Amino acid sequence: MTTTQTRGHAGRSAGEPAAPAEAAGPVNPVERYLRKDRLPHIWCAGCGIGTSVNCFTRAVDSCGIPLDKIAVVSGIGCTGRVAGYLNVDSFHTTHGRPLPFATGLKLAGPGQKVVVYSGDGDLVAIGGNHLIHACRRNVDLTVICVNNFTYGMTGGQVAPTTPVDAIATTTPYGNLEEPFNLPHLVDSSGAVYVARWTTYHVRQLQKSIAEAMRKRGFSFVEVLSPCPTLYGRRNRLGDGLAMQRLFKDRCVVKNGALTREADFDLGGSGPIPVGTFVNRDRPAFLDRYSALMRKELGDRFVPFGRPDAEEHTEAAHWVGAEG
Amino acid sequence: MDGDHAAAEGALAAGCRFAAGYPITPSTEIVERLAARFPLVGGLFVQMEDEIASSIAIQGAVWGGVKAMTVSSGPGMSLMMEHIGYAVMTETPCVFVDVQRAGPSTGLPTLPAQADMMQARWGPHGDCPAVALCPNSPQEAFDLTITAFNLAERFRTPVLLMMDECVGHMLEKVVIPAAEEIEIEPRRYTDKGPGEYVPYRAGDDLVPAMSRVGLGHRFHVTGLTHDERGYPAMSADVHDRLVRRLVAKVARAADDIAFHEADGIDGADVLVLSYGITSRVAARAIECAREGGTRVGHLRLKTIWPFPDRLVERALSGVRAAVVPELNLGQISLEVQRVAAGRTRVVPVTHAGGAVHQPAAIEGAIAEAAR
Numbered sequence: 001m002t003t004t005q006t007r008g009h010a011g012r013s014a015g016e017p018a019a020p021a022e023a024a025g026p027v028n029p030v031e032r033y034l035r036k037d038r039l040p041h042i043w044c045a046g047c048g049i050g051t052s053v054n055c056f057t058r059a060v061d062s063c064g065i066p067l068d069k070i071a072v073v074s075g076i077g078c079t080g081r082v083a084g085y086l087n088v089d090s091f092h093t094t095h096g097r098p099l100p101f102a103t104g105l106k107l108a109g110p111g112q113k114v115v116v117y118s119g120d121g122d123l124v125a126i127g128g129n130h131l132i133h134a135c136r137r138n139v140d141l142t143v144i145c146v147n148n149f150t151y152g153m154t155g156g157q158v159a160p161t162t163p164v165d166a167i168a169t170t171t172p173y174g175n176l177e178e179p180f181n182l183p184h185l186v187d188s189s190g191a192v193y194v195a196r197w198t199t200y201h202v203r204q205l206q207k208s209i210a211e212a213m214r215k216r217g218f219s220f221v222e223v224l225s226p227c228p229t230l231y232g233r234r235n236r237l238g239d240g241l242a243m244q245r246l247f248k249d250r251c252v253v254k255n256g257a258l259t260r261e262a263d264f265d266l267g268g269s270g271p272i273p274v275g276t277f278v279n280r281d282r283p284a285f286l287d288r289y290s291a292l293m294r295k296e297l298g299d300r301f302v303p304f305g306r307p308d309a310e311e312h313t314e315a316a317h318w319v320g321a322e323g
Numbered sequence: 324m325d326g327d328h329a330a331a332e333g334a335l336a337a338g339c340r341f342a343a344g345y346p347i348t349p350s351t352e353i354v355e356r357l358a359a360r361f362p363l364v365g366g367l368f369v370q371m372e373d374e375i376a377s378s379i380a381i382q383g384a385v386w387g388g389v390k391a392m393t394v395s396s397g398p399g400m401s402l403m404m405e406h407i408g409y410a411v412m413t414e415t416p417c418v419f420v421d422v423q424r425a426g427p428s429t430g431l432p433t434l435p436a437q438a439d440m441m442q443a444r445w446g447p448h449g450d451c452p453a454v455a456l457c458p459n460s461p462q463e464a465f466d467l468t469i470t471a472f473n474l475a476e477r478f479r480t481p482v483l484l485m486m487d488e489c490v491g492h493m494l495e496k497v498v499i500p501a502a503e504e505i506e507i508e509p510r511r512y513t514d515k516g517p518g519e520y521v522p523y524r525a526g527d528d529l530v531p532a533m534s535r536v537g538l539g540h541r542f543h544v545t546g547l548t549h550d551e552r553g554y555p556a557m558s559a560d561v562h563d564r565l566v567r568r569l570v571a572k573v574a575r576a577a578d579d580i581a582f583h584e585a586d587g588i589d590g591a592d593v594l595v596l597s598y599g600i601t602s603r604v605a606a607r608a609i610e611c612a613r614e615g616g617t618r619v620g621h622l623r624l625k626t627i628w629p630f631p632d633r634l635v636e637r638a639l640s641g642v643r644a645a646v647v648p649e650l651n652l653g654q655i656s657l658e659v660q661r662v663a664a665g666r667t668r669v670v671p672v673t674h675a676g677g678a679v680h681q682p683a684a685i686e687g688a689i690a691e692a693a694r
Contacts, residue, residue, distance in 0.1 A: 035543075038554060068539045073383075084543055084555065089536040091386065092545035092555075093379060094409050100343075100376035101383040107367055108341055108387025109536050133372040293362045302365035304340070305389075 033057035033067070035087050042081055044152075046232075046240020048199035048225030049079055052146050053086070055202050055223075056117070059209035065113055072115045073102040075122035078152040078227075082117045096126030099134045102141050110286055110305060113142070113213060120147040120161040124180055128160070135189030135218050139285040142212045143220045147182065148227035149266060156230030163267045167234045181263035183277050186220045193219035194259060194278035199226065200247035201274060208276060217284045224272070235267065247272070324497045326464040326490040327352035330420055331360065332497070333468025334392055336505050339418070340366035341384035341391040343377040345399060348432045349488040350422035353394045374399035378406035382415045386544065388535040390472060390510070392418035397426040400439055400446070407481050408447030409546045411569060414523070414531065416475035416510070418468070420484045422491040425650075425676030435488035436676030437599055438651040443483045444628050450566050452573035453628035455483040456582070457598045461495045467582075467625060473508035474580060478573050479530050485627060487650065489600040489679060517541065523565075524551040529572035573629055581631035584623040587613075588638050591620030593692045594645040596635065596659055598624045600679055601648050608648075608685035617693045630658045639667045644692035648672035648685045668692065 034057070043049050060070065067088050074083035076095035083090035089112075093101045098116045106114040116123075123131050123145050134141065150168060151157040158168035158175050161182070165174040183194045193215040197205040205223060212219035226232055226243030237243050254262070255275040264272040283291070286304070293301040324332070331353045334342070340361070344354040358368040371377040374395050381391035395403060400421050410417055423439050425431035443455040454474050456467045464486060471482040513520050513532035517539040525531045534540040547555040548562040556562075586609075588594065593612075597605040602623040609619045622638045624631065639645055639659075645667055647656035656671035663669055672688045674680050 067541070068537060071536045084545065088541055089386075089534075090541075090543045091383075092543070092547065094405055094546055097375065097379045097406075100371060100380040103369070103371075103376075104341065104343065104380035104383025104385075104391065105387045105536065106383075107369065108384035108389045108391075112387070112536050129372050130376055133376070137369075289367070297362055301362055304361075304365055304367040 029061070030054060030057035033060065033087055035085055038085050041085055043078060044229045046226060046228040046243075047078070047152075048148065048223070048227075048240070049082065049146055051199040051202065052144065052205065052223045052225060053082055055206040056144060056209055057086075058206045059213065062206070062210050063213055065213070069111065070113050070115065071105060071109075072117050073098045073105065074116070075118040075127060076153070077119040077122045078148070079117065079119035079146040080122060080153075096122055097130065098122070099127060099130040099141070099143070103134065103137070103139050106139050106141055107286060107304070110140070114140075115213070116141055116143045118143075118145065119152075120145060120149070120182070121151045121159045124182065124185075125160045131186065132189040135186050135191045135220070137285050138190060138192065138217045138282055140216055141218055142209075142215070143218070144209060144223060145182065145220065146223045146225050148225045148231060150227055150231040152227050152230050156234065163265055166231075166267055168231075181259070182222045183220075183262045184259040187259040187278050190218070190282070191220045191278065192217035192280050192282050193276075195220070195276040196222040196224065196262065196274050198224040198247035198251060198272075198274060200244045200251070204253075204274075211276070211279075215279070216287075217282055324461055325352065325492050325494050326458065326461040326486055327422065327492065328356050329461040329465040329497045330394075330468045330484065330486065331356035332499060333465040334418070334472070335360060335364060335366070336465070336499065336502070337469040337472035338390045338507055339392050339472060340364070340389045341381060342366070342368045342393060343371045343380040343384075343391070344368070344394050345371055345374045345377050347374075347396045347399045349424055349491050350394045350396045350399075350420065352491070353420060353422070374402040375406070378403035378419070379409065381417050382406065382410055382413070385415050385417050386535055390416075390476075392420065392472075394420040394422070396422050396424045396432075397439060398429060400442065404442070404446040408449060408451060410481035411447065411451045412546050413544050414479040414569070415481070416479050418471045418475055418482050418484065420468070420486065423485065423487040431677045433488065434677040435600060435679065436650045437485075437487055437601065438654070438676055440485065440627060440649070440651065440654045443485055450570055452478075452480055452570045453483070454478065454480060454573055454580075455485050455628040456625055457485045457627050458490055458625070459599050459602045459623065460490065461493060461497045463625070464490060465497050465499065469505060469507075470582070473506070476508040476510055477530070478576070479533065480569075480573060483628075485599065487600050513540070521551050522553040523549060525568060525572075529568050577629040577631060578633055580626055580629070581634045582625035583631065583634060584625070585638070586621040586623075587618070588620035588622060590618060591641070592618045592643050593689050594620045594622060594638055594642040595685070595689065596622045596624065596638070596645055596647050596655075598627055598649070598655065601650060604680045604682055605648055605685050608682040608689060611682065611686050612689045617689060619689055627655065630662075632662050635659060635662045639663055642667060644668040644670055646670045646672060646685065646688045646692050648674070648680055648688070650674050650676045650679065
């Protein structure tokens with residue numbers, strides 16, 4: 001993965017920014033993936049969301065997916081702002097609802113690679129019902145869920161991912177509720193690809209996002225991320241660097257591990273399982289739909305989609321084209 | 324064909340090719356029909372996990388490049404309000420069908436009401452434009468569903484079709500014209516290329532041209548207050564300009580889209596203003612009153628929102644009083660009172676829903692109004 005910077009250029013379509021070679025001076029390899037007129041971003045020093053975005057852009061680069069073929073959908077919250085910084089067709093939807101929006105978007109435009117990029121509160125609390133049903137429905141979507149154990153945008157409230165006993169503004173005496181083990185939740189709901197990494201594991205995370213994007217069906221990558229301002233500070237976990245060190249010291253790579261054994265206690269001292277836990281095949285929604293309707297209706301079946309839309313199968317051409 | 328099925332056929336005729344919904348009486352027959360018909364015409368229905376998901380899935384589909392709608396009734400409509408606001412703010416053309424039943428809450432699931440009329444106007448938070456149409460027959464359910472899609476595309480805003488349980492389940496003859504006889508408003512995509520396209524810059528009609536995913540425009544869509552580029556802009560000035568444009572693009576076309584039916588308005592002493600299923604009961608009451616010698620005019624509104632102020636003002640001029648029957652405790656009668664501004668007496672004929680009025684109730688109100 002060290003030469004990924006140039007691979008995506010083969011997929012460049014008309015109208016994209018000039019190649020780095022034409023620009024004066026050194027150019028950041030992921031710059032063309034960002035809306036530079038939207039920078040600086042809103043994230044705090046030490047926050048891990050930017051690191052995850054860096055990994056995402058490099059993953060896209062390594063897949064060779066043209067930028068015009070990607071749509072990113074976010075919900076509300078700190079991670080919800082990711083869509084606005086990426087130089088692709090992007091949607092900042094309502095709180096908790098990026099998944100149903102992305103479902104409609106992907107089904108209507110199957111030639112697009114649709115990525116849902118949002119936080120744990122958005123996807124798992126208010127959007128939790130949509131999450132389990134999206135897994136079950138198996139529409140061809142990739143979810144990147146940045147889990148920072150709290151609601152950052154609103155000032156550090158308790159989340160369904162907050163460890164027991166942790167201090168949040170709405171649990172000033174400690175959290176009573178057990179957090180979700182996200183890989184187990186989405187695995188048991190039917191996701192075909194499930195991985196967890198942290199913002200410390202940038203190489204693995206980049207590779208995992210690329211794998212998830214190539215996977216046909218519902219793929220889910222959890223990214224454990226520091227929120228030093230609103231979580232780390234209150235829970236004596238130190239600054240962003242200290243939380244990176246925590247990830248380095250306590251994470252154990254367990255590829256293929258049973259997701260029900262992937263839970264951990266951030267506030268304790270035990271291991272934090274990371275890795276690619278699930279990678280299996282199950283027919284994606286639209287593939288199953290087309291097969292069923294062809295069987296039931298024969299020639300009377302008219303496949304879904306805009307008349308001018310690329311065939312769903314064409315998307316597989318680049319989705320499978322790893323360099 | 325019943326009104327629910329007619330609305331489904333109207334959607335197909337209008338070019339709708341994606342629907343998402345969640346089962347709820349008395350609207351479900353619409354999506355049942357679409358689920359059966361869509362695979363034959365290149366459409367797709369998805370039954371989502373709830374109404375919240377349905378009301379945003381259709382908007383994803385719209386940005387994917389198709390026409391889309393969702394369908395519900397009272398409790399489901401309440402859940403959809405946030406996303407009607409999202410469609411307003413992001414200027415996503417889409418159609419919501421509300422087959423009204425009696426509320427509040429679960430109320431009377433299988434029985435009619437017209438009690439969501441103000442929800443259709445004021446349901447989403449913030450200052451929103453509202454476009455809502457109200458059919459009184461299966462034929463009109465077909466016709467006005469097409470109109471709803473056309474208005475959604477014309478203004479780039481959500482449009483509500485406000486049916487009720489009676490119209491939804493009423494069986495009547497529906498004439499479906501040949502496709503070439505049906506006027507369809509196409510989506511107005513930008514002709515500007517990447518780099519030239521400014522997603523939320525509007526021309527004289529205040530409606531910006533649209534894009535969809537995959538055209539290379541790399542646009543950003545957000546429910547946050549945004550500038551012409553679509554980028555979040557947290558300032559009172561930008562917000563004021565944006566919200567005033569969103570409201571004005573519909574408000575200034577109000578006269579143009581004031582669809583209605585007028586009967587015997589000129590020279591009338593009493594005006595009956597009605598809409599939806601209630602208009603059919605009112606027609607019987609008016610017939611009886613006329614037989615008794617009272618000069619009664621009938622104005623039936625098909626467009627409820629934007630409220631047709633000037634049309635109603637003209638109809639009110641010269642009458643002694645206006646009678647407004649509706650299956651709620653007085654919603655549209657408030658609008659009539661606003662337009663009358665104290666110059667004309669307004670007599671609401673209220674009914675909490677669960678049945679239609681007895682014609683005698685409306686006839687009695689006409690008699691009182693004529694005194």
